[in-house]
Amino acid sequence: MTERTRRRRDPEARRREIVIAASELIVEIGVDAITHRKVAARAGVPLGATTQYFATLDDLRDAALRSLADEVETRIEITRQAVIADGVTPAGLASLIHRSLEDARAVQADRAVVTAAVHDPRVRELARHWSDEVVGFIAPVHGRDRARAAAVFIDGVLWHAQIHDEPLAESLIRDALTGILTPESAPAASAPHSRRTD
Incomplete structure (x- = not known):
């Protein structure tokens, strides 16, 4: 049995291949350009x-965007498990982010989803879900405000990767997250001025 014959006899396989093709094209040329x-x-x-x-x-x-959404959900779960294993530290988060930037397919899929989210409320909800999940990983350890600031920075790192040939260095990402997530030390109490007596 040839591959083409097999696909004709397996409607679900053919449908899946069409959806995969559409999702690949959305990543490459954008959601509005596919036909x-x-x-x-x-x-x-x-x-x-x-x-x-x-x-x-x-x-x-819609089917192709749902397929991309499933990819995002899979990466969220992988990230969740890595965070559980490594802890929510600037170094651990920087390592995760840098590894994700080396996955060209993931970077392109993220770009497609975020670009579509500008015009499509359904996709916008997906993009927000990813951001909320990132905050959810970080907030229990570092507080919600710092977690939100870190999530905004991470979004910026991902967008930087969309328009530059080289991703940011892991050390730069780590140092920036350290600054965002580390509380400022309380200023030392000033020693009382001794009154001078002559």
Whole structure:
């Protein structure tokens, strides 16, 4: 049995391949640029197959964005387990962030989701969920305000990676997170001035 025949006999497999193709194209060219024709070409299926499973382009986009959302959820869970194992320290967080920046596919998927979130409230909710999860990892150890500040910084690091050829150095990320998450020392009490007597 050829691969093409197998796919015809397994409608769910073909549907999955179409969704994967659409999600890959969203990452590469943006959610508004995909068409049934482009997705069919990427998936290696007849044009009619995409409309058979997804009557409208919005249906296809929604399925592809849900697939990207599942990728984000998987990375959230991986991050959660790593945080549990390594602790919520600036060095541990910097290591996690730097490793994620080395995954080009993950960086592109994040960009696609965040870019779509600007125009699509459903995707915006997904992007907020990721940010809320980051705050949730950090807040129990460092407090909610510092956790939110760290999450904003992490978002900035991820966006920096979208427009620069080289990601930020892990040491820079660590030092910045140290500054954000470390409480300032209370100023030392001034010694009372002794009254001079002559």
